[in-house]
Amino acid sequence: MTSFFGNFYETIDRVVDKAALASAQNDVGSMTVDPDKVDEIAAFFREKSQMLFDRSMDVQELANVKTPGRDPVSLGSTKVFGAVGSGDGNGYVENYLKLAKVLEEAADALEGNTRQWRVNDQDSADSLGGGKA
Secondary structure (H helix, E strand, O other): OHHHHHHHHHHHHHHHHHHHHHHHHHHHOOOOOOHHHHHHHHHHHHHHHHHHHHHHHHHHHHHHOOOOOOOHHHHHHHHHHHHHHHOOOOOHHHHHHHHHHHHHHHHHHHHHHHHHHHHHHHHHHHHOOOOOO
């Protein structure tokens, strides 16, 4: 059972690290995207964000797991499942929601930047008398 808890906590640590990395990338990171692919990529980010949100709701059910017995393993398992599902900052719920937010913000940024790029591109074409770019 020790192996289970060790693996479990290691997985939580990796989720926390990935959420921090994603947040840092969102703050200072950048990416280059083919303008023809922006809508597809933004939709992909939104889909994955929704999947993380849906999964966080499923994981939240772990907070309601009843203790199957009074033995140390049952009590310990229930405590760990409750911590993971409760959204205590280090649990899956909080980190899934953080990652979902990062993906949503990335989709919003892609769409906003592309809208502006398309307007600028069209304005340039119009000013040169070429019509639609």
